[in-house]
Amino acid sequence: MFFHIVLERNMQLHPRYFGRNLRDNLVSKLMKDVEGTCSGRHGFVVAVTGIEHIGKGLIRDGTGFVTFPIKYQCVVFRPFKGEILEAFVTMVNKMGFFAEAGPVQIFVSNHLIPDDMEFQSGDMPNYTTSDGSVKIQKDSEVRLKIIGTRVDATEIFCIGTIKDDFLGVINDPTTA
């Protein structure tokens, strides 16, 4: 789910940026620094949308750098266990399939794909029901439930399932 939240950060600014454009410099450095980053607590920072408050700068002893505490609003994407969302399939293999929902990758293992769907290899590997009515392949859109998340330094990785009511393919690229 996407959220609009307020975060805080202490920004260090080199003295060469001091002057009329100090604020602009500070804001553009903030965007460069935080956009695209990911933390386990807040998820992926997608975009800074506004600055709430810039505190008084504090000159650091020994260097000329000044530290500014900044409160800023941003759009973040944070997946939660138990959350249901839509994603598109990026890769299918006999272990299961990978899907993407925004910046996050979700793996659905073949144990978590309904039992009546079987893996078909070929140049377009896919999972298909025995009557061929439902097919999951690259670029299919699926609705899935996140059942686990793993956080590492720069990424959040999710495990999902489509073995539940109202989950599964919502749009097949071949029939659409």
Add this chain to the structure above:
Amino acid sequence: MSGEEEENAAELKIGDEFLKAKCLMNCEVSLILEHKYEQLQQTSEDPMNQVSQVFEKSLQYVKRFSRYKNPDAVRQVREILSRYQLAEFELCVLGNLCPETVEEAIAMVPSIKTRGRAHDDEAIEKMLNDLSLIKRFE
């Protein structure tokens, strides 16, 4: 990490910080990101180079999975859903997935039935009807 273990969106356990935060539906994120992208286009020649991969992927994703395209409809969806005493998170899941039946809505947002709120099937049905009306007249 103990807090991490307990999180469960189905029971609305998403941590205090996010529970109080403003959730965004995909269609809202799409409006925000596109606006930002347009601004970037005006200031630099190659905006795709300026944005992070996270931004790019999110924009693609929300464009693909937005149920409502026009800004007025987006506003209406939020307005209508906010009449039903939903938590922000529940509101956005409903707005994103647009369930068609009461059963589906409860499967998508199990917490809707708990917490002692007066959400009987009729109320949910009415809510879903209102939602589908917006879609139809968009």
